[in-house]
Amino acid sequence: MTDPGWLDEREQRAWRGFLAVNAAVRSRIARQLQQETGLSSADYAVLVSLSEAPGGRLRVFQLRVAADWEKTRLTHQITRMASRGLVAREPCPDDPRGAFVRLTEAGWEAITAAAPLHVAHVRRWFFDALGPGHVDTLIDLNDTVLRHLREADRTDGAACPPCDVPPSCDDVLP
Amino acid sequence: MTDPGWLDEREQRAWRGFLAVNAAVRSRIARQLQQETGLSSADYAVLVSLSEAPGGRLRVFQLRVAADWEKTRLTHQITRMASRGLVAREPCPDDPRGAFVRLTEAGWEAITAAAPLHVAHVRRWFFDALGPGHVDTLIDLNDTVLRHLREADRTDGAACPPCDVPPSCDDVLP
DNA sequence: TCGTCATGGGTGACGTGTCACCGACACGAT
DNA sequence: ATCGTGTCGGTGACACGTCACCCATGACGA
Numbered sequence: 001m002t003d004p005g006w007l008d009e010r011e012q013r014a015w016r017g018f019l020a021v022n023a024a025v026r027s028r029i030a031r032q033l034q035q036e037t038g039l040s041s042a043d044y045a046v047l048v049s050l051s052e053a054p055g056g057r058l059r060v061f062q063l064r065v066a067a068d069w070e071k072t073r074l075t076h077q078i079t080r081m082a083s084r085g086l087v088a089r090e091p092c093p094d095d096p097r098g099a100f101v102r103l104t105e106a107g108w109e110a111i112t113a114a115a116p117l118h119v120a121h122v123r124r125w126f127f128d129a130l131g132p133g134h135v136d137t138l139i140d141l142n143d144t145v146l147r148h149l150r151e152a153d154r155t156d157g158a159a160c161p162p163c164d165v166p167p168s169c170d171d172v173l174p
Numbered sequence: 175m176t177d178p179g180w181l182d183e184r185e186q187r188a189w190r191g192f193l194a195v196n197a198a199v200r201s202r203i204a205r206q207l208q209q210e211t212g213l214s215s216a217d218y219a220v221l222v223s224l225s226e227a228p229g230g231r232l233r234v235f236q237l238r239v240a241a242d243w244e245k246t247r248l249t250h251q252i253t254r255m256a257s258r259g260l261v262a263r264e265p266c267p268d269d270p271r272g273a274f275v276r277l278t279e280a281g282w283e284a285i286t287a288a289a290p291l292h293v294a295h296v297r298r299w300f301f302d303a304l305g306p307g308h309v310d311t312l313i314d315l316n317d318t319v320l321r322h323l324r325e326a327d328r329t330d331g332a333a334c335p336p337c338d339v340p341p342s343c344d345d346v347l348p
Numbered sequence: 349t350c351g352t353c354a355t356g357g358g359t360g361a362c363g364t365g366t367c368a369c370c371g372a373c374a375c376g377a378t
Numbered sequence: 379a380t381c382g383t384g385t386c387g388g389t390g391a392c393a394c395g396t397c398a399c400c401c402a403t404g405a406c407g408a
Contacts, residue, residue, distance in 0.1 A: 005290055005293060005294070006290075006293055007293055007296065010309055010313065011301060011309065013316075014312045014313050014316070015296055015300065015301075017312070017313060017316030017317065017320065018196070018300075018316060019196075019200070020242065020316070021319045022196040023242065024242065024319075024320070024323055025323070034396095059386090060387065061385085061386065061387085068194065069365095070365080071386085072387095073364085073365055073366075075387070075388055075389085076364075076365075076366095077365090079388090092386095095373090096373070097371090097373050097385080097386050098385095098387075099387065116180075119179060119180055119181055120179070122181065122189055123181075125323065126189065126192075126319065127181075127185060127189075129318055129323070130315075130318065130319070134315055134318065135184055135188045136184070137311050138188045139184065139187050139188050139191060141304070141308055141311065142188070142194070142195045144303055144304065144305075144308065145195045145198075145199065145303045145304070146195055148303030149299065149303070152299070208366095214393085214394080216394075233356090234356075234357065244395080244397095245356085245358090246358080247395055249357070249358055249359085250358095250359095250394075250395075250396095251394085251395090253358090254393080254394085266356095269403085270403065270404095271355080271356050271357065271401090271402055271403050271404085272355095272356060273356080273357065
């Protein structure tokens with residue numbers, strides 16, 4: 001292996017391209033979706049998760065796991081979306097300190113209207129560039145990295161992943 | 175081809191994994207970098223671009239092109255970084271309405287200290303998961319998508335890419 | 349010479365994300 | 379009993395990103 005303290009030419013290209021492609025694709029899609037529907041990408045992600053849940057309803061922590069967001073971010077997001085009438089909070093009978101988030105009628109309409117547009121953008125900016133082989137290699141690559149991340153999180157004693165206490169810094173010197 | 179108005183199973187996995195992997199890797203690296211150096215990812219990107227420029231100095235618009243950021247975002251970022259002493263604005267003698275951004279001494283120290291840590295994080299959270307074959311396929315995939323995006327931007331009459339006027343919406347119905 | 353348009357850059361307001369911290373509840377050990 | 383500790387969720391302050399808009403300069407044609 002080359003010097004592990006630096007990135008070689010190929011690694012640089014891979015890493016910077018990885019960032020650049022994501023940023024470019026996401027920003028294009030987000031901008032168009034925002035213009036056409038008034039929904040941000042975060043709005044859309046929440047609506048999709050809720051729409052796929054039974055009854056259009058999820059516990060907050062389930063939504064948090066589904067989106068892999070930080071707790072506070074989700075709280076703020078729900079608050080904003082609730083103020084716009086897209087979702088509603090509901091108390092949880094089983095767990096007195098828990099809460100549900102439910103898709104409202106307006107939320108259903110919003111996600112129903114936005115989904116085909118969003119798909120069209122994803123196709124246009126992303127899949128139209130890819131051959132069928134690319135899709136499979138991408139799936140493989142994604143799974144590989146995600147598996148690695150989950151494993152690292154486990155062996156770190158869950159020190160780093162989205163948790164409330166700031167990650168202990170001792171994991172940089174194992 | 176399947177129904178272009180929706181994403182099939184494989185496409186869903188590829189797309190959602192694409193987003194999930196990026197978000198997960200970037201957030202981990204950003205968090206660690208922030209804790210260890212006080213630099214955000216945006217700070218780091220600006221410092222890297224400047225450190226690679228001759229004299230540690232760039233015109234604002236060059237920095238904008240290098241990072242593929244929106245104009246205003248960069249202005250705010252520079253303002254904040256200047257207030258922290260990491261960079262400094264300088265007038266441009268050739269173009270009276272232009273401006274340079276220069277790395278300060280503190281900026282050099284910051285990027286010098288942060289770079290090896292950042293590389294270590296990238297290696298840990300990203301390259302350690304990848305085999306050597308993955309790197310090449312990733313480079314290929316990145317280049318493919320970026321080429322496609324640039325081409326789409328061109329044929330759209332530069333309607334969509336980071337520009338000041340909001341992208342004209344007529345590009346959804348070509 | 350006077351509009352007009354393009355370019356380089358900035359400002360202020362507002363929506364979004366993160367950090368530090370809090371409150372309510374459950375559960376086990378002392 | 380009460381004391382930590384973990385979970386579920388929220389709040390407020392602040393940093394970041396975007397949108398709408400502005401100013402200054404220069405090129406160019408009427």
